[in-house]
Amino acid sequence: MGDILVVAEHLNGALDESTFELIGMANDLGNSVVAFIGGSDDMIGQLGAASKVVRVDAGADFNPETYGAALVAVADHVNPQVVLTSGSSMGMELANMLSAQKSWPLAVAATKVSIDGDVKAESALFGGKIIATTNLGSGPCVVAVVAGSAPADAGRKDGRPAVESVDMPATAGKVTFKKLIMPESADVDITTKDVLVAIGRGIGSKDDIEVAEELAEALDAAVAASRPIIDAGWLPKSRQVGKSGLKVKPKLYIALGISGAPEHLEGMKNSSTIIAINSDKNAPIFDVAHYGMVADLFDVVEELTEALD
Amino acid sequence: MKIVVPLKQVPDLVEDLELNDEGTGLDYEYLKMKLNEWDDHALEEALQIKEGGSAEVIAVAVDGEDVDKMLYTALAKGADKAVKITGANPYADNQELARVLANAISGMGADLVLVGVQSAGDRDGWLAPILATHLNMPTVSVVTGLEVNDGTATVHKEYSGGIMAEFDVALPAVIGVQAARQTPRYAPVSKVRQIQQSASIEEMAAGDVGDVVTSTVEEMRHPEKSGGARILSSVDEIVEVLKEKGVV
Numbered sequence: 001m002g003d004i005l006v007v008a009e010h011l012n013g014a015l016d017e018s019t020f021e022l023i024g025m026a027n028d029l030g031n032s033v034v035a036f037i038g039g040s041d042d043m044i045g046q047l048g049a050a051s052k053v054v055r056v057d058a059g060a061d062f063n064p065e066t067y068g069a070a071l072v073a074v075a076d077h078v079n080p081q082v083v084l085t086s087g088s089s090m091g092m093e094l095a096n097m098l099s100a101q102k103s104w105p106l107a108v109a110a111t112k113v114s115i116d117g118d119v120k121a122e123s124a125l126f127g128g129k130i131i132a133t134t135n136l137g138s139g140p141c142v143v144a145v146v147a148g149s150a151p152a153d154a155g156r157k158d159g160r161p162a163v164e165s166v167d168m169p170a171t172a173g174k175v176t177f178k179k180l181i182m183p184e185s186a187d188v189d190i191t192t193k194d195v196l197v198a199i200g201r202g203i204g205s206k207d208d209i210e211v212a213e214e215l216a217e218a219l220d221a222a223v224a225a226s227r228p229i230i231d232a233g234w235l236p237k238s239r240q241v242g243k244s245g246l247k248v249k250p251k252l253y254i255a256l257g258i259s260g261a262p263e264h265l266e267g268m269k270n271s272s273t274i275i276a277i278n279s280d281k282n283a284p285i286f287d288v289a290h291y292g293m294v295a296d297l298f299d300v301v302e303e304l305t306e307a308l309d
Numbered sequence: 310m311k312i313v314v315p316l317k318q319v320p321d322l323v324e325d326l327e328l329n330d331e332g333t334g335l336d337y338e339y340l341k342m343k344l345n346e347w348d349d350h351a352l353e354e355a356l357q358i359k360e361g362g363s364a365e366v367i368a369v370a371v372d373g374e375d376v377d378k379m380l381y382t383a384l385a386k387g388a389d390k391a392v393k394i395t396g397a398n399p400y401a402d403n404q405e406l407a408r409v410l411a412n413a414i415s416g417m418g419a420d421l422v423l424v425g426v427q428s429a430g431d432r433d434g435w436l437a438p439i440l441a442t443h444l445n446m447p448t449v450s451v452v453t454g455l456e457v458n459d460g461t462a463t464v465h466k467e468y469s470g471g472i473m474a475e476f477d478v479a480l481p482a483v484i485g486v487q488a489a490r491q492t493p494r495y496a497p498v499s500k501v502r503q504i505q506q507s508a509s510i511e512e513m514a515a516g517d518v519g520d521v522v523t524s525t526v527e528e529m530r531h532p533e534k535s536g537g538a539r540i541l542s543s544v545d546e547i548v549e550v551l552k553e554k555g556v557v
């Protein structure tokens with residue numbers, strides 16, 4: 001049984017929660033856990049739940065080219081059974097590059113990993129409508145794990161494990177990190193609201209957002225949205241809930257015409273109460289919602305607003 | 310500048326997804342397929358670059374059911390050329406698809422390969438970074454802003470919480486597009502029909518795909534209903550819940 005190599009993800013000098021989730025998950029699998037870190041040495045003191053850290057001086061900021069090359073070098077050094085990355089923007093990039101360069105099997109969108117001779121991963125596919133179990137063989141292999149699939153506390157422990165260094169390998173120098181761009185300040189902070197009325201593609205048109213705004217007003221709530229609404233330019237980015245948007249945890253989250261794709265659930269599944277209204281009875285949002293109504297949202301929302309006035 | 314955009318069809322997620330008898334994959338026979346929405350964004354971004362300066366846009370797809378219609382639609386939207394790869398598995402996962410596409414694209418002289426960041430069924434990886442490795446090109450995925458100047462693409466890669474990183478990428482490169490600068494355009498059926506009369510689709514044989522990294526799907530299933538959501542059937546019931554939770 002080889003080691004499990006966990007990619008420690010960081011942004012702006014701070015470790016991402018997924019790092020602790022993955023270390024906790026890896027420890028549960030029973031193998032020895034080695035963490036790879038490409039950024040500053042300062043963060044290593046938080047990786048006490050790993051048995052060893054391998055550091056490469058790959059630059060303070062993530063760059064797919066340098067971090068990808070560093071991870072390949074670390075994988076050669078550690079010779080792991082499994083490499084775990086986050087399913088994030090950075091983690092997915094690294095998992096895929098490693099898989100392609102080393103010809104190691106890969107499973108993405110994983111929510112569970114098990115090792116019983118063979119490494120197996122369960123992935124949520126097709127917008128969460130299908131669950132697939134992949135057998136990746138006995139290793140080495142790579143798994144990209146969806147954020148929030150394991151508790152972070154299990155892998156969070158202060159302490160500095162043994163550190164080994166691997167030299168930064170040469171790269172072609174074709175990708176240059178320029179800068180981080182921080183979000184513009186928002187008119188409404190959806191992360192501090194007790195109640196959110198969230199709209200998805202089912203709202204159909206920009207003009208119909210008004211219906212959701214009226215409901216939000218009646219509930220002293222803010223309007224949030226899934227990604228397609230933001231990509232269409234109908235609401236500002238600061239209203240986006242999910243993987244590439246904001247994580248919210250309101251007392252009440254009302255999802256209108258949102259299918260419940262894994263990338264959306266990442267941002268809202270820990271809300272205290274979730275009410276979903278969707279015309280598709282098989283929409284995955286009903287699997288995380290506490291209350292659901294299979295209906296055309298337009299048949300419900302206006303009537304609900306009136307009932308509240 | 311030459312921009313290649315691989316296009317792929319995926320099941321329409323609004324439909325019920327039937328599984329095959331073995332429970333190891335989808336039963337594609339009765340599935341309604343549509344263009345992967347992120348590929349549509351990649352194509353739109355390519356057309357935007359073309360319209361903002363000059364570029365030749367080539368749409369590439371593996372032959373399969375309704376692929377001609379998808380490629381003619383790309384031409385109707387403004388692509389200059391459509392290429393269909395024959396003799397490959399249209400339902401192949403991304404590791405195999407990346408090999409097939411790398412074969413086809415390597416001889417095209419592409420400056421930019423724009424790929425949808427993800428597709429609905431991605432199980433064994435994302436197409437863009439795997440394809441980039443086989444093409445030996447630099448790559449950045451989850452890109453929402455793209456600007457090309459003198460052999461360099463300046464891209465914005467999205468992280469979470471609205472944070473982005475800016476990178477310069479030397480061309481040729483493979484970019485995984487998350488969202489085009491504007492909503493993908495629509496091609497009216499009449500225009501697609503018209504293109505079908507006047508344009509043609511080039512064919513190219515898949516050739517030897519070489520070694521593909523594989524993994525085995527042991528099982529595919531619908532998620533078990535956790536019995537989670539209590540189903541409400543009237544607005545009054547919703548109001549009751551809101552009262553119970555102290556929201557109103």
Ligand SMILES: Cc1cc2nc3c(=O)[nH]c(=O)nc-3n(C[C@H](O)[C@H](O)[C@H](O)COP(=O)(O)OP(=O)(O)OC[C@H]3O[C@@H](n4cnc5c(N)ncnc54)[C@H](O)[C@@H]3O)c2cc1C
Nearest residue numbers: 200201202226227242243244245257258259279280296297
């Ligand atoms: C890297 C990456 C990051 C991503 N990040 C995010 C993110 O941060 N946040 C996010 O939300 N998504 C994100 N996505 C996109 C995600 O995969 C989904 O595409 C998206 O969440 C779908 O949004 P939706 O549910 O509104 O639309 P759809 O999936 O199209 O669902 C629309 C739903 O509305 C229902 N509906 C339609 N009409 C009505 C009606 N009249 N009444 C009631 N119901 C109706 C339909 O049944 C359907 O279930 C990301 C994707 C990628 C690849």
Ligand SMILES: Nc1ncnc2c1ncn2[C@@H]1O[C@H](COP(=O)(O)O)[C@@H](O)[C@H]1O
Nearest residue numbers: 200201202203204205259321322323343
């Ligand atoms: N009434 C609706 N208005 C807007 N979007 C919808 C509606 N019904 C379903 N959708 C979603 O919009 C997506 C895109 O639809 P289309 O543009 O037809 O491919 C579909 O996959 C549905 O999930």
